[in-house]
Amino acid sequence: MLVVLVLVSAKGFSQTTTKTTSENESFGKKLMKKLEFGITAGGNYSNFTGANFATDPLPGFHAGLTVSYKFTDNFLVSEEFLYSLQGAKVKDGTLAGQEIKLSYASVPILFKYRTNSGFYVEAGPQASFKVKEDLGGITDSKFAKKIDFAMAGGLGYQSKMGLGIGARYVYGLQKVQETPSPILGDIKNNSIQASIFYVF
Secondary structure, eight states: OHHHHHHHHHHHHHHHHHHHHHHHHHHHHHHHHHEEEEEEEEEEEEEEEEESSOEEEEEEEEEEEEEEEESSSSEEEEEEEEEEEEEEEEOSSTTTTOEEEEEEEEEEEEEEEEOTTSEEEEEEEEEEEEEEEEETTBSSOOOBOSEEEEEEEEEEEEOTTSEEEEEEEEEEOSOOBSSOOTTTEEEEEEEEEEEEEEEO
16 A cells, blocks of 8 residues: 555656646746847947037947847837947037047837837837946046936837847936036937847
8 A cells, every 4th residue: 555655646746747847848938939139239329418518429339139028929128238339529628629438338128019010119218337438538537427317219120030220319318427517517418329130
């Protein structure tokens, strides 16, 4: 009787373990079907708004990784991890002719609607963490804050094979400078981005 009970218990445990493993594998497959991973890179055309000095746009670039979760085939949320170079060219004042370059690690979280044909619109918040700055050749000036917040919105197209293009406008929500200055004004980052991406 003892041997029979042990064998029955072992069989029941084996079936339960197999069922649990099967359920976990099924959940994992469903999750992976809802996730999209990709890479992206492109150009920035950035400038300052609210400054009390004249500026020109500064060309830059961005590059990084993307991950998206599909709620449905058309609605998804996308998170990106980007290195982005922003800033402006100064036209007058003591820094006339110099460039203010601000390098950020940016994390936009975008809600996206994508049509069955591949065209999409997107919008959402972005947090950027300053990696380094170059203020007219001075790299230790502590001009910009360590964190910058913005809102982003854009549109684009993604082909069936995963290759796509996109354009986006990033509007700064807070002052860039670490120390407020009535002389400099309420400087905010603004950037136009054009990207090429590939989703696996």
